[in-house]
Amino acid sequence: MKIRKHTLASIFLISILVVSIFTLFFAASISYKQIQSLNDSGKGVLESYKINLELEQLKTYAKDAESGQRGFLLTKDPTFLQSYQEALRKADESLVKLRTLTSTNSQQSKSLERVNDLIHQRFDFLARVLKSDRYNVYTSDSTKDMLIKGSYVMMRADSQVNKMIYDELETLRIRQMDHDRYIRFSPFSILFVVILALCVFIIAYSKINRDLKNLTRTNNQLLINKEIFEHSEQIANISNWCWNKDDNKLTYSNNLYHLLGCQPEEVEATGNFIEFVHPDDRQFVFESSQGASNDRLGSVIFYRVNRKDGALRYFKSSWKMITDNYGKNFIIGVNADITEQYN
Known part of the structure; x- marks a missing residue:
């Protein structure tokens, strides 16, 4: 004679356990992915703000260099020359920062290279004018010509920077929409995981409590x-x-x-x-x-x-x-x- 195995309940409990663990892992992975996406979108929004701020500062440094040059040419005051040189240095630092910030965006990187070329062309005109003034080798017409060409180059650079700012604002808008969507959805995904975990625990507690009661009744009957x-x-x-x-x-x-x-x-x-x-x-x-x-x-x-x-x-x-x-x-x-x- 062989004792009959009562395996149905065991198989059911194991199946419930496996399904519960799988569901919890699945829900946890969704929650983790959602939080990670929220974090990435937040970084993207912050990065767009940094790029826009750095582009505006680049424009400011270029104009400060022009103002310092003009002030020096008009007054011969070395203070303006120091301001000019400081603006050149800050503009170069700003270009380096922008290269790092736009390294993951090929379109913005190409636009930045054009801006870099135009800015340095403008700085070259500024330097040539100052050099001519230092050695008194320029005429009124040549100075005017270099100033006009430099101004034209600066307008092109300014236009290119504005285009980059517009493109980055569009990217920022898209990133902001994604960020807002993740912000709205993330609490629900976390709430879903919490509710699911509570349901699993409640079901498990109910099953264990019912089994304990059945075991108590069975033991009592056995006695x-x-x-x-x-x-x-x-x-x-x-x-x-x-x-x-x-x-x-x-x-x-x-x-x-x-x-x-x-x-x-x-x-x-x-x-x-x-x-x-x-x-x-x-x-x-x-x-x-x-x-x-x-x-x-x-x-x-x-x-x-x-x-x-x-x-x-x-x-x-x-x-x-x-x-x-x-x-x-x-x-x-x-x-x-x-x-x-x-x-």
Whole structure:
């Protein structure tokens, strides 16, 4: 006989667990992706603001250089020349920063290179005018011509910078829309994960609580059944036993000790029950017990037993083999005192 496995509940619980873990991981990944997208969109918006600010500063530095040049040409005050040189240095630093900020945007990088060329052309005209003034080698017409050309180059540079600002504002608008969308959606995704986790925990708690209640009821019923079974054994003058073949451990029900008129410790787990068997029947009982380990269909034997008080009793023993869910073999049996029937 093989004990029937009740695997349906276990499979269901495992399936629920796997689905719950998968769902939580899926929801967590969505939440993480959403937060990451929110973070990226925020960086994109900030980057656009930085580019626009740096472009405006570049225009300011170029115009400061022009103002410093004009002030020096008109007043010959070295202070204006220092302002001019400081504006050139800041403009170069601004161009370096812009190259870094626009490195991921090929269109803006190309536009920045055109701005860079125009700005340096303008600075070249400014330097040539100052050089001519320093060495008094220019005429009014040549100075005017260089100033006009420089002004034209500056207008082109200013136009190119404005185009970059417009393009960046358009990029900023798109990034801002994405950022706003992520801001609106992110709380819902996080709330979804929290609610999902709570649902899983509530379902798990409900299932565990229900199982605990069922287990408590089952244990209570088992206690009642145990008492009923022990009382039935006393009335019927029978006892049961179980032999774990793997551990070679033999256990008896409490009523066996009553049938033998002794205490539990007087019948060891390894089984000195044979000592209570009538000497003439011991060999038969021993051989029958040895054959029980290979007898799956079970068997029945009759023999005599000497109680502790010396009374002679007639016993009937029957057994069969069962296999548990772990593949272990057990031999279960019943000993019955049939003295009254025999007489």
